[in-house]
Amino acid sequence: MTQQDDELSDKTRSRTRRSRAAAAAQTAPDASAALAESGSTAGPRFHFFLIDSGWNSAAARVIRENIEMITRFQNDDPLFILDQEQSTALMRRHPHLIGKDPILLARDLHARGASGDGEYHGFHLNMGLVKDPVTAVAGLRKFLHLLAVHRHGANIEDVVKEQLHRAGLKGAIEILREGGEAMLG
Amino acid sequence: MEQFNHALTTVFGIALLGALGFEISRRRRKLRDLYNVLDAEDKHVVAELDDLVASGRLQPYVAN
Incomplete structure (x- = not known):
């Protein structure tokens, strides 16, 4: 191979690299756009x-x-x-x-x-x-x-209702405790 | 006399349980007023809020 051939092959390699890089650059926004789109499909929970x-x-x-x-x-x-x-x-x-x-x-x-x-x-x-x-x-x-x-639970409403129920029970215990303390003076 | 004492204890017991039940329900109602799941009454409010967002009259808050 002559020096001219070497230079030519270097140029070809470099051109190939550039075109690959360009293709990758073109793919990257497509990929990120797709990711964003899939993310937006999932969307915010609240x-x-x-x-x-x-x-x-x-x-x-x-x-x-x-x-x-x-x-x-x-x-x-x-x-x-x-x-x-x-x-x-x-x-x-x-x-x-x-x-x-x-x-x-x-x-x-x-x-x-x-x-x-x-x-x-x-x-x-x-x-x-x-x-x-x-x-x-x-x-x-x-x-x-x-x-x-x-936030990742399927039904938070049930959790809230359960919390309210528990708070009611807790309230009952508190009332009993306060009543007991009042009776003991 | 013993019968009277029993009756009195029963009456006091019932009154105590009633008061306890009333107080529990009062506290639960208060808590429900403070925070709760959206109910039928809120349905129209949420629909209006959605409309405000969809029409662009409400924009998401951006922290400074």
Whole structure:
């Protein structure tokens, strides 16, 4: 092989490498697009909504100050914050919500029967019913903890109902204990 | 006299159980008001929220 032949073969190899690299570069966005698409098909588990008409209360301040904790601990599931106008308009149409806001509503998009057949699944935390900030923070923590721990579960609603039942039993024990303490003086 | 004592104990027992049941149900109701699953009443609220998202009037919150 002559020197000219060597140079030619080097050029050919280099061209082949370049075309492979170009093909790979073209495939990479396709692959990432496909991955993104498959990811978006799975989608977020929850849509969070914050309904807040602007009450000046301790619980309202707590939720406003800890807003980022919601997305941080919920795998960046989208959080939609209604402004005062939107919240007020919603409450006018649904007066049973008045006095309960700020309301953190988590809509479960993967729950059974949540596929656009008119069924809605999810949870709400009515922070407006909480008087003191410590209880408000505890309530928010518990709510986020519950959703984060059970986010891969098929039916979180059952878990929440079970928790409420357990809380009722716990309450019964507490009442008995308080009663016993009162009787003992 | 013994019969009267029995009757009195029974009445107090029933009253105590009633009070206990009332208190448990009050606490559970309070807890349910605070957090619970979405019910039929919330159905229309959620539908409106979905509409707001679908129409683009509600955008996801982005942390600063």
